[in-house]
Amino acid sequence: MTVLELSSVEYSYRRNAALRGVSLQVQAGEVVAVTGASGCGKSTLLHCAAGILTPDAGSVQVAGQDLATLPEDERSRLRRTKVGVVLQFGQLVPDLPLIDNVALPLLLDGHERAEAHEAALEWLKQVGVADEADAVPAELSGGQAQRAAVARALVTGPSVVLADEPTGSLDSRAGQELLEVLLRASRYRGAALVVVTHDNLVAASADREIRLRDGVIQHEVAL
Ligand SMILES: Nc1ncnc2c1ncn2[C@@H]1O[C@H](COP(=O)(O)OP(=O)(O)OP(=O)(O)O)[C@@H](O)[C@H]1O
Numbered sequence: 001m002t003v004l005e006l007s008s009v010e011y012s013y014r015r016n017a018a019l020r021g022v023s024l025q026v027q028a029g030e031v032v033a034v035t036g037a038s039g040c041g042k043s044t045l046l047h048c049a050a051g052i053l054t055p056d057a058g059s060v061q062v063a064g065q066d067l068a069t070l071p072e073d074e075r076s077r078l079r080r081t082k083v084g085v086v087l088q089f090g091q092l093v094p095d096l097p098l099i100d101n102v103a104l105p106l107l108l109d110g111h112e113r114a115e116a117h118e119a120a121l122e123w124l125k126q127v128g129v130a131d132e133a134d135a136v137p138a139e140l141s142g143g144q145a146q147r148a149a150v151a152r153a154l155v156t157g158p159s160v161v162l163a164d165e166p167t168g169s170l171d172s173r174a175g176q177e178l179l180e181v182l183l184r185a186s187r188y189r190g191a192a193l194v195v196v197t198h199d200n201l202v203a204a205s206a207d208r209e210i211r212l213r214d215g216v217i218q219h220e221v222a223l
Pocket residue numbers: 013014016017018036037038039040041042043044045
């Protein structure tokens with residue numbers, strides 16, 4: 001089943017064409033690495049897939065629904081429930097304890113507080129930072145913060161997890177551990193994972209590598 005489909009996606013920052021017609025289908029449970037030189041459009045691709053950026057042309061479908069044709073409230077809901085996002089620096093809310101950071105997407109989606117906290121704690125266990133549930137992000141190592149970001153991305157049960165250089169801020173050991181957590185968590189959930197990376201180890205763990213060059217897919221390799 002296709003959970004993410006980009007069709008001829010184009011995106012420019014003013015006159016700078018970052019994506020020049022990218023098409024990509026990702027199946028449920030698949031792990032896809034997006035690689036390529038700095039500036040080739042990897043983050044822009046991920047942001048279009050996440051609905052953070054709206055393509056100038058082409059379309060993005062998540063779980064069979066076209067982001068552009070949905071009314072704003074349904075698009076937000078789809079993004080909140082079907083897409084998990086992990087960025088290079090976890091983007092956790094600084095003043096909130098981990099448990100609340102991870103529960104937040106569920107609370108925003110209208111779940112009861114007790115239920116959201118229970119699910120958040122489960123995911124903190126799953127990624128190995130349950131002991132830090134009451135700590136705020138500044139009290140954590142970079143690796144622990146990224147683990148919590150993985151928990152937050154997965155707590156809603158998304159169909160697709162989009163990760164932009166998730167190990168980029170970590171040393172190689174913490175990066176390797178985070179990668180294992182991310183792969184395990186996505187597989188456990190049955191979610192597809194699209195991971196933008198410069199890291200050969202990350203790319204080697206994928207089912208498929210998409211190499212971008214100057215805003216187009218240069219080649220695709222099944223691994
Ligand atoms: N906010 C922005 N405003 C203007 N140009 C931008 C912006 N963000 C990215 N670009 C340009 O768009 C192109 C693609 O950038 P993008 O960040 O998607 O590449 P990338 O492959 O993720 O790079 P990196 O590996 O360095 O993160 C580059 O030429 C970049 O300079």
